[in-house]
Amino acid sequence: MAADRIHIVDCAAGTPRPDWCDRCQTSAALLVELHVLTAEGVSTLGTVRGCSRCDPHLFNRKG
Numbered sequence: 415m416a417a418d419r420i421h422i423v424d425c426a427a428g429t430p431r432p433d434w435c436d437r438c439q440t441s442a443a444l445l446v447e448l449h450v451l452t453a454e455g456v457s458t459l460g461t462v463r464g465c466s467r468c469d470p471h472l473f474n475r476k477g
């Protein structure tokens with residue numbers, strides 16, 4: 415039976431790694447996995463991706 419509410423112990427990001435960006439056709443993107451440790455174990459929430467060229471707001475760059 416699934417718990418009504420999970421007890422999150424900790425949350426951590428994996429090691430960022432370069433990724434291919436489909437928009438600008440370069441490998442300027444970063445991919446980071448988000449892991450959550452709960453009382454039931456570790457699960458991966460998903461991945462977050464950002465491109466240093468296409469998403470300059472993510473990297474605090476102007477332009």
Ligand SMILES: [Zn+2]
Pocket residue numbers: 435436437438439440442443465466467468469
């Ligand atoms: Zn891009």
